[in-house]
Amino acid sequence: MSSFCGAGIVFLLLMLQGVPETVAGHGWIIAVCAGGYVLLSVLVGTAWAVFLQRRTAVWFVLGREPTREEARRALRLPVDLATVSGTLWLGGVVVIGTLTAVFGTWLDALGVAMAILLGGFATVGLTYLATEWVARPVMTMALATAPPRGTLPMTVLRRLVITWALASGVPMVGVLLVVLPPDLGPSDPAPSLLALSVTGLVLGALATALLARAVAAPLHRLRLALDQIAKGRRDVRVGIDDSSEIGMLQTSVNDLAKGLAEQERLRDLFGRHVGDDVVRHALEYGASLSGDVRDVTALFVDVVDSTALAAELPPDEVVRKLNGLFASVVDAVGTHGGLVNKFQGDAALCIFGAPTRHADPATSALRAARAIRDAVSSGELDLGIGVAKGPAFAGQLGTASRFEYTVIGDAVNEAARLTEHAKQAEGRILASEAVVKACVASERGLWQHHGTIHLRGRPTPTETWEPHPPPRPPLLR
Incomplete structure (x- = not known):
């Protein structure tokens, strides 16, 4: 033609x-x-x-x-x-x-x-x-x-x-x-x-x-x-069918989609390591060694007799059991608006009120504790749960080249000490009196006074509470 x-x-x-x-x-x-x-x-x-x-x-x-x-x-x-x-x-x-x-x-x-x-x-x-x-x-x-x-x-x-x-x-x-x-x-x-x-x-x-x-x-x-x-799709690819600047633009759009997909993958991995709330906090405030003091409720979970468990079972079997336990912990804490701050071997530290502010951290922490106890009550591992509240520093800790989000305060230490005693308690959960007094009335009605305990490293005794035991089935005549 x-x-x-x-x-x-x-x-x-x-x-x-x-x-x-x-x-x-x-x-x-x-x-x-x-x-x-x-x-x-x-x-x-x-x-x-x-x-x-x-x-x-x-x-x-x-x-x-x-x-x-x-x-x-x-x-x-x-x-x-x-x-x-x-x-x-x-x-x-x-x-x-x-x-x-x-x-x-x-x-x-x-x-x-x-x-x-x-x-x-x-x-x-x-x-x-x-x-x-x-x-x-x-x-x-x-x-x-x-x-x-x-x-x-x-x-x-x-x-x-x-x-x-x-x-x-x-x-x-x-x-x-x-x-x-x-x-x-x-x-x-x-x-x-x-x-x-x-x-x-x-x-x-x-x-x-x-x-x-x-x-x-x-x-x-x-x-x-x-x-x-x-609209959020990251698998979009444009066919490169032009060798001019249009072709370069098509290549750039594909590179953009790949880059965004890689960023989302890294963010997903980052979130799995530190939690979505920490990711949002890092994106908002950047890589700075900053933080603030907040009133938080700490929930500590620890496995009962984990040393004997590690001696009796192969390491991979121990890890499998721990992963099953921590799955229940993450689900319960996330459902009630908390953050699983870190896993420490066979223990987990959970925070309510940081980095995202919480309207009622005490009530949510107590509900999460009962949900964890109920989820693992018939499982393969036994555990103790301690809940305490108070002011704590929440922010980045470390150096400019290597840091992590953490929460430091007496409430965290008190929750860890309560966990040691909760392992011998019938309901496997002990909460400080400050937490129970701070929760809503409907939740408070599910708890009873456990007693006064001298926690290791604390100068004064601590009043503790535990959940009411479940009702016993009636006896058959």
Whole structure:
């Protein structure tokens, strides 16, 4: 189609210029030679183009992935086909221009050569743009192997220049050929100007349509992909089917999606290590050694007789049992708005009120303690649970290069000491009186006074509470 457009331009220009009187008597010789060259060019050009296409797309036909060299060769297909077309048209300029110069004047030869050059330029430009559009499936797979980076074989600017030249340059140069040299054009230029204007409109519409398709389609896909990424999808990938800046943009969108997916994966891993609340705190306040004093409720869980357990069972079996226990701890604490701050071997420290402020940390901690006790009561491990409240420092502890979120205060120590005594208590839970007094009445009604205990390392005795024992089933008579 591109060659037909170019031939039409040449025919139109030669008809508008008229046949020079100096070559009129030898016109049949030039026509025969021109026809022979056109036939030869069609045969050579077709064979050459078929060879390039088969060599370039053999991997596409076989349905396999291209090598990097095959991918680069495929990306050069529009340039290669345009080069073939341009070479054959230049040959026509030399052959037909020389014959015209032999039988006429150099001015006659110049007019014919310029007409053929304009047709050749139009053919080359249309060949490039059309090949890029038709070969997009091939280029999509090729660009997946060799994405556009660095120097680009074809930029959007160059495409626009080609489009402008096809839409405006060819017709305007044609006008100059027809109108300016008086002896090369008819006496009345109006019909010529009309014909050239129509030619410009047709070429402009065709070239602009090809360019619009080449630019609008990938940009539309990019917009859809970005919309999906904005909605939270991270598995979105855009087919890279362009070797210009658009291809680089497609690559960047894919890199963006991969980067966001990697960030979410790291955040998920980070959250699993330190807890989602700590992740949000770190993102909000950054990597600084900062914190504040808050009124928190600490819940400490420790396995009963873990030393004997480790001596009797293989290590992997011990870990399996602990993971089952900690799964219940994480579920119960998370359900009631707390944070599992850290696992310490066979123990776990849970905090209510930091880093996220809690409306009623005491009530939630007591409910979580009962939920943990109920979840593991029929399990493979026995445990003790201690609950205490009070002011504590909550924040980053360590150095600028290595730190962790932690909670330090008397409430944490008191909860750990209560756990030691809870292992011998019937309900396996002991809470300080301050926690029970701070909870809501409905929760307080589920607890009873346990007694006064002297906790290790504390100067004053501690009043402790425990859950009411479950009601016993009635005796059968």
